[in-house]
Amino acid sequence: MSEAVVIDDAPQATPRVKVLLPMPVGNGYDYQVPDGLDLAPGDFVTVPLGPREVTGVVWPDPSDPSVPDAKLKAVVKRFDVPRLAPEMMSFVDWVAGYYMVSRGAVLRLVLRSSQGLEEVRARTGYRLADLPSGLRMTPQRAAVLGAASDQALTAKDLAERSGVTEGVVRGLADAGALSAMTFDPDPPFPAPQPDLPGRALAPSQDEAAGALRDLVLQGGGTMLLDGVTGSGKTEVYLEAVAAALRKDPSAQVLVLLPEIALTLPFLKRLEERFGAPPAHWHSDVSSAQRRRVWKRVLDGSCRLVVGARSALFLPWQNLSLVVVDEEHDAAYKQQDGILYHGRDMAVAMGARIGFPVVLASATPSLETVANVEAGRYGRVRLESRYGPAVLPDMAVLDMRKHAPPTNTWLAEPAAQAITETLKDGKQALLYLNRRGYAPVTICRRCGERMTAPDSDTWLVEHRYTGRLVCHQTGFSMPKPKICPHCGGEDTLAPCGPGVERVAEEARARWPDANVEVFSSDTVETPGAAKELLTRMASGEIDIMVATQAAAKGHNFPGLTLVVGVDADLGLAGGDLRAAERTYQVLSQVSGRAGRSVDAGRVILQSYQPDHRVNLALVSGDRDAFFGAELWSREEIGMPPFGRLAALILSGKDERKVTAEARALAQVIPQADGIEAWGPAPAPFYRLRGVFRQRFLVKATKRSNIQAFVADWLSSVKGTSAVRRVVDVDPYSFV
Ligand SMILES: [Zn+2]
Known part of the structure; x- marks a missing residue:
């Protein structure tokens, strides 16, 4: 030094x-x-x-x-x-x-939460003392004594809770009815107790838990916990968490989840297992709570954190195990700022620091499957569903033979299945990953598609709000009565289905059924989501029409039918991972059906019934799907067999963006095993008035893609008019 x-x-x-x-x-x-x-x-x-x-x-x-x-x-x-x-x-x-x-x-x-560095002054609180004899009672004093307990509260909190002034609280303290004490506003987290008995494990779970405990004792390596939906993965990996906490009294453990899966029931489950509520870290946590978690992770006293991807960057002292649940989830990839992938960083961190990493999923990512097959990761499988539940019965409905009438979206056999389900007093989930009423609004007279004023994106009609909304930029406007292009009156027509439109069809067809929509528009707050999920779980809702938001982590005992309204939707478009993602979402949604005692049934409406995604779903032969998909990616050297980096140039001055893209195109360096394609206008070329050009760099696994890109970019001087963003291992191609 x-x-x-x-x-x-x-x-x-x-x-x-x-x-x-x-x-x-x-x-x-x-x-x-x-x-x-x-x-x-x-x-x-x-x-x-x-x-x-x-x-x-x-x-x-x-x-x-x-x-x-x-x-x-x-x-x-x-x-x-x-x-x-x-x-x-x-x-x-x-x-x-x-x-x-x-x-x-x-x-x-x-x-991010470095307020945790500041010394927070100990605060004075008041708690109940023995009532002194001869205390003069007033209604205000009685209210305070009613609100006080053994837990110290500040005079302000106590006064607020009992609807009096702080003077009343202090008066009671002076009289001896309350005792003053100091307390730490950021108290240490209670220690998790790994030796409490967990839930009883089935033999297959017990075996898997043993393999994970061995991984922890061995002190390094990555392992995939591969189990179908409902097989009880959480209970199994909690045994790995217990083993890590037990092995070293100062060990810290992180359980990562996609933000949306960080629910109260999940936290309760951990509290039940370890006898103490875990610290949690995600965007909805108050800044005071964040300060406390940050501070206690830094001083090592916080030993178990459940968090979204950014929890990886807490100031860990002795991180000893990371579990990445739902490891396939695209939400692990950060989409602005530093474009990191939470799962990949957890694995890299484990390898560099030397701690084990457990990846859990019912539908693992192809990256992870390829790493397992190459022997870099271990794998434990959980084959059977835990408890009485059995896997649902799946069928693909050939829409070429059963096309529904114009402007309806449910084919006759699917509708019949819904009718039967309702007759049995059970519930149906109609899945369509399209928010709003209709994805496109077209003028019947001139054929104009409604787009946002400064973007090339289509406007989506939302009937609840009566507005046209751009899902890329958030722009919205009231739906106009007159076509802005040709002036035709009432000529703007919705085209195609969104969840709101399917719900409308369901309400018309089953007028006695209670139909609700679950999408990020109808459930804007965690509280609203929870309310809807509770009503679904209790059987109050008969038909839920839902986007991907409802795909994970919930258990609806009365749900026995899932209809994939447009199973082909995810397959369109040039996205590398389209088939993989569709497979994952559809099998997760299908996993909702029949999680309880009743067997479930899944109907996928498709115009491509022979697509390998549909064939794999119906056959239940996941490995065959992965095999075919891996083979096709290997053929063309795409991830996980090759590496990608995207370079995105953007700016408000179209001419300058184009000029810089051209200049870069002329100086693409020569390198073995690396190719660069572009520039090409991004699929949404103009977004909020910003023009975007993209390059895609493809490299073999062994080549240094970062050095190539750095060398290339350094040969054209940047300007403030054009922003350059490099996305290493991109997930989004728009
Ligand atoms: Zn028109």
């Missing part, structure tokens, strides 16, 4: 350190270490930056001798908290290199 180096007979050098700041700059800055301050890498410090003061981290980089001592500013202060672990610092460096972003930008993910 270069800091605090004193050379004997030379003039005394000013001790200096390198501090990395949470902003998009790749390297830290040198700062002078003031007398009496002892600094080491990992220390959280405040430093001056221009007119401001910024919190950063002392980084283990050599300082820059070309900056003269006289120009150095001094570190303002060091926070009295544990240091950021060396493993986390090296992980930040690695993530920055992999995703081609600055190290400061990655550090910003780590420092």
Whole structure:
């Protein structure tokens, strides 16, 4: 290290350190270490930056001798908290290199809740004491005593809860009826107890849990927990969590889930298993809660966190196991800022730091399956459904033979099945991954498609709100009475089905049934979603028309029929993962049917009944589907057999974007095993007035795609008019 180096007979050098700041700059800055301050890498410090003061981290980089001592500013202060672990610092460096972003930008993910650094003053609270004799009672005092308990509450909280002023609370404390005490507003989390008995495991679960415990004891490696929907994967991986907590009293464990699956029942389940509520971390958590989790992860006292992908960047001291549940879920890929993939980063972190990673799924991603087949990951399978439930009976309905009448979407055999289901007092789920009423609005007179004013996206009609909405940009407008193109009156017609339109059809056909729509438009808050799911679970709803939002994690005992209204929808478009994703969603949705005692039935309406996705779903032969899909990707060298990176150029000045794209196209470097295609206008070329051109780089597994892209970009000087974004391992191609 270069800091605090004193050379004997030379003039005394000013001790200096390198501090990395949470902003998009790749390297830290040198700062002078003031007398009496002892600094080491990992220390959280405040430093001056221009007119401001910024919190950063002392980084283990050599300082820059070309900056003269006289120009150095001094570190303002060091926070009295544990240091950021060396493993986390090296992980930040690695993530920055992999995703081609600055190290400061990655550090910003780590420092997201750095209010946890600030010392929060202990607060004074009041709790019930023995009632002194002769206490003068008033209705206000009685209200406070009614609201107080053994748990200390601040005077403000207590006053609010009993509808009095804080003076009444203080008066009671002075009289001795309440006792004052100080408490920590960020108390440590209660320790999870791994030795509590878990739920009873079936023999197959027990065997799988044993394999995961071995992985934990072995202390490294990645394993796929591969089990059909309803096979009880959670109980199994919780045994791995217990083993990690037991093995090392300071071990920390992270369970990652897609944001939408982080539900209260899931948290309750963990609380039940470990006798203490786990810390949770996602976008809906209050900033005070985040501060507490961040602080307690840093000081090592928080040992179990359940969180969305960004929880990977908490300041871990001793991360010893990560479980990635629903590992196939596309929600693990961050779609703005740093475009990282949560699952991939968990695996990379495990390999670099040396801890085991468990990936759980009923429909694993092809990436993971390929890694299993190549022997890089282990696999444990859970074949049978836990308990009485059996897999649903699946059928593809050939829509070429059973086309429904114009402007209706349910074929006769599917409608009959719904009628039978309702007659039996059971529930049906109609799945269509299209929000709103109709995906396209067309003028019957001039054929004009309604688009957003500054984008090339189609407007989707929403009947609930009476508006046309752009799902890419959020733009919306009232549905016009007059065609803006030809002036025709009432000529704008909906085209194609959305969930609202299918619900309309269902209401008309089964007027006595209770029909509800579940999509991100109808359930805008977690509370609204919970209410709808509770009503579905209790059997109050007869027919639920739902998008992908309802595909995961819920158990509806009365649901025995799932109809895939348009099973072909996900197969259209040039997306590399279209077939894989469709397969995953349809098998998840199908997994909803018959989770309880009754056998379920699934009908997939399709115009391509012979497509390999449909054949695989019906046969239940998942491995055959994966085999065929892997083979076709290997043929063309696509992931998981090759690597991709996308380069997106965007700007408001179309001419400048095109010019820079052309300039880059002319200097594509020559490299073995790497090709670059483009530029091509992005599928939504114009979005909110911004024009976008894309390049796609394809490389073999062994080539250094990052070095290639960096070299290429450095040969054309960028301008502020054109934004360049590199998406390593892209999931979105729009
Ligand atoms: Zn028109």
